[in-house]
Amino acid sequence: MRIKTIEPIAVSLPMLKPVIMAGEEVRRADNVLVRIESDTGLVGWGEAASAPVMTGETLESIVSAVHYLEQTVRGRDPADIAGALAAMDGRMYGNHGAKAGIEIALHDLTGRATATPVHALLGAKRRSQVALLAVIGGGDVDGDLRDAEKKKSAGFTAFKIKVGIDTPENDAARTRAICKILNGLLISADANQGFSTAEALAYVRAVEGSGLNFFEQPVMADDLAGMTAVAAATKIAIGADEGIHSLDDIAHHHEHKAARGVSLKAIKLGGIRAVVEAGRLCERLGMSVNISCKTGESSVACAAALHAACVIPNIAWALTLTHTALGEDVTAQPVSTANGHVDSLDRPGLGVEVDEDRVRRHRVPIATRNVA
Ligand SMILES: [Mg+2]
Secondary structure, three states, X not given: OOEEEEEEEEXXXXXXXXXXXXXEEEEEEXXXXXXXXXXXXXXXXXXXXXXXXXXXEOHHHHHHHHHHHHHHHOOXXXXXXXXXXXXXXXXXXXXXXXXXXXXXXXXXXXXXXXOOEHHHHHOOOOOOEEEEEEEEOOOOXXXXXXXXXXXXXXXXXXXXXXXXXXXXXXXXXXXXXXXXXXXXXXXXXXXXXXXXXXXXXXXXXXXOOXXXXXXXXXXXXXXXXXXXXXXXXXXXXEEEOOOOOOHHHXXXXXXXXXXXXEEEOHHHHOOHHHHHHHHHHHHHHOOEEEXXXXXXXXXXXXXXXXXHHHHOOOOOOOEXXXXXXXXXXXXXXXXXXXXXXXXXXXXXXXXXXXOHHHHHHHEOOOOXXXXX
């Protein structure tokens, strides 16, 4: 079997409500789906969210990058995913979102061709159910408290509060109020690089003892010294997200005592294989792991993240799926979640069926230049 076509399809999906975080407000989910078809007529799907402030990639740049990478992938055996990744890296530096979209589609296609679920292509399955991390991202105290109460009664056991939006004092007061409701459960805060070191220090001092378990990306991604200073000042575990774009980044954070855990995303690392490898590295280093989709990714990227979450050694900081925040998904049957948990998908490939009518409805035209 050979790869016949690789098509990037930009879509803009409606969100149920905007997600507000430091430096970014997500009102629409602008993602690129990658559709790969084999010469036998089998189709595999991948997805990558545009994430200008996280990966530097926009809808337009992802579509262009997929076109640019097309010639290295077309004609290959889809099952040789390591070969395709090496060929893509040889032709183009970076662009991890575009590469992840293609890599996920190759996993889906290979899984379908061999009647194998994607998790079995990634390694031995270690769990059949994963706890989901519920994001509380409204930014106003009353709304967030209601949201926390509702998600706790729905069965969620892991939570993330978006901070770095208000002053450290106000964010800390909101955090403490939410922690009271969620007492004893896994609670995290995420500043999305929104604090200076001084502000992050003020925040951690004000939330010490509140029950907050970990605090993600308090300062800018490249400010390792700032991360280390915050980590040294608190018992709360510090996590890195925007600062992690490779396995080396994980090792650096560990060496500098800048983080005790990381958030892993396919679009940052270049695919789900790299997510699994990063998960194995974290196990060796004794670091905690959260696997996450970018806000607004559909059931395609969410299924891919779930497969990786089923095989990595530890997922102490839970799995963040984002398709539930969409007003409309690209699959008729979204990845199903219940009681704050998600079960492994054991059908061939990703285990979700893309509805091409939905894709057409949400497609946005991107002008591209053909690359020879
Ligand atoms: Mg984050």
